[in-house]
Amino acid sequence: MKLTESLFRLPLLNRIERPPVVSVLRLAGPIGHVGPLRSGMSLESLAEPIEHAFKLPNLSAVALIVNSPGGSPVQSALIAQRIRDLADEKNVKVYAFCEDVAASGGYWLACAADEIYAAQSSIVGSIGVVSAGFGFQDLIQRYGIERRVHASGEKKVILDPFREEDPDDVSRLEAIQAEVHDDFKAMVRARRGKRLKADGDTLFSGEFWTGRRAFELGLVDAIGEARHTLRGIYGDKVRLRPVQPRRGWLRRKLRFGTAIHGGALPEGWAGDVLAALEERALWSRFGL
Known part of the structure; x- marks a missing residue:
């Protein structure tokens, strides 16, 4: 049989050159608890879209669009880790693109990629650990409110916002x-390796920088945005396929609004208000 005849017998789809495909997964918002007034990223909410991102036909790479102040x-x-496990299992390259902010936990997510890109004015870094809260002990005294807490275990109640701060609690x-910070530093060193261009005292101080400065420090590989960069790597015919997480955000918002108009607030609403304020504080740390 002649070669031309054998080629003609091949299925038509096999003889059509397919353009490369890059799935695009957006990782946006704070990382952690999800409540009626606060939507955040978690493995539970992202497991399905992450899996889907690595299953698209003719897949060449996965792009992470990171815009997170951490959490x-x-x-x-x-x-x-889930992203890295699938990348290694499928032998698929992962790119991260930092938008407004990839700081703290947001930079942790970016480090799941093989290469990290940022805009010149992106905020990148904040490799540290922070814990914030409020002290209400003077407030409840002013209004004659008595705080009643019953606990079994000497250290069960620490850093109670309605009591004076205990130095021993702060030390703990x-x-x-410090342990969590050590884990963060170890992960950055493992993922970035010899690309880091500054000492640990600079990189791991909790400071954050613009994308331009982060490139000089080796925290990112280049200045660039997703579409332009991926077209440069895979050609103008590359197909960018967004993968959207399934969120119950609208349903929770509607339920919350209905409860307010009905004259009652849902259980835990005060905590969600504080969570929303905490989320606002996360973004405001970076001027947003």
Whole structure:
């Protein structure tokens, strides 16, 4: 049989050159708890879209669009690890593109990629651990409110916002933060390796920088945005396929609004208000 005849017998789809495909997964918002007034990223909410991102036909790469001020170190590590596990299993390259902010846990997510890009004015870094809260002890005294807490276990109630701060409690918290910080630093060193161009005192101080400066420090590989960069790598015919997480955001918002108009607030609403304020504070740390 002649070669031309054998080629003619091949299925038509096999003889059509397929353009490369890059799935695009957006990782946006704070990382951690999800409540009626606060939507955040977690492995639970992202597991399905992450899996889907690595299953698209004719897949050449996965692009992560990161825009996060950080949050839970545990969820940051879990999400990043799931991405790395699938990238290694499928032998698929991963790119991260930092938008407004890839700081703290947001930078942790970016480090799941093989290459990290940022805009010149992106905020990148904040490789550290922070814990914030409020002290209400003077407030409840002013209004004659009595705080009643019954606990079994000497250290069960620490850093109670309605009591004076205990130095021993603060020391315990700082020790835990130091351990988490060590994990963060180890992950960055493992993922970035010899590309890091500054010492640990500079990189791991909790400071953050513009994308331009982050490139000089080796925290990102280049200045660039997703579409232009991926077209440069895979050609003008590359297909960018967005993968959207399934969120119950609208349903929760509607339920919350209905409860307010009905004259009642849902259980835990005060905590969600504080969570929303905490989220606002996360973004405002970076001027947003």
